[in-house]
Amino acid sequence: MKQNKIQSEKRMVCNGCGKEILMENSIVKEDYFAATHSFGYFSKTDGTQVSFRLCEDCFRAMLKQFKIPAKEIEKTELC
Template identity: 40%
Template sequence: MMKEKRELFCNACGKKIRIENGILREDVFEGKKVWGYFSDKDAVYHSFILCEECYDKMISGFSIPVEETAVTELI
């Protein structure tokens, strides 16, 4: 889970994500990646969040659409 933060912003548009009592009131995309050896970013940890709007914008630019699987129960 996401580290508890007082304030959270979408990395793309800078929008403030609504948090009440430490709980996210809207769903966001969390990107996390430790870049390894075979990258140009030797062992650097990247993380960002995207609001749903920016996430939709990002995936709309994909050549191959995201895989979609219906989940019956949210984890």
């Protein structure tokens, strides 16, 4: 079978645990956290862009390490 390069590039993994984020026909079937941040002038790492993805488990584990809990609002309606 011929390897589909485009599809393999669209494969997404969690940076925390390396678990593959479930996808079907390029549509994400599992919720995950994604962040991209560019550090600016006042940073020690000026000009560095950092981006990562976390599965829900890793994201929850990260929140547990916070001294001040993250703000959580339960949304009953999707908008």
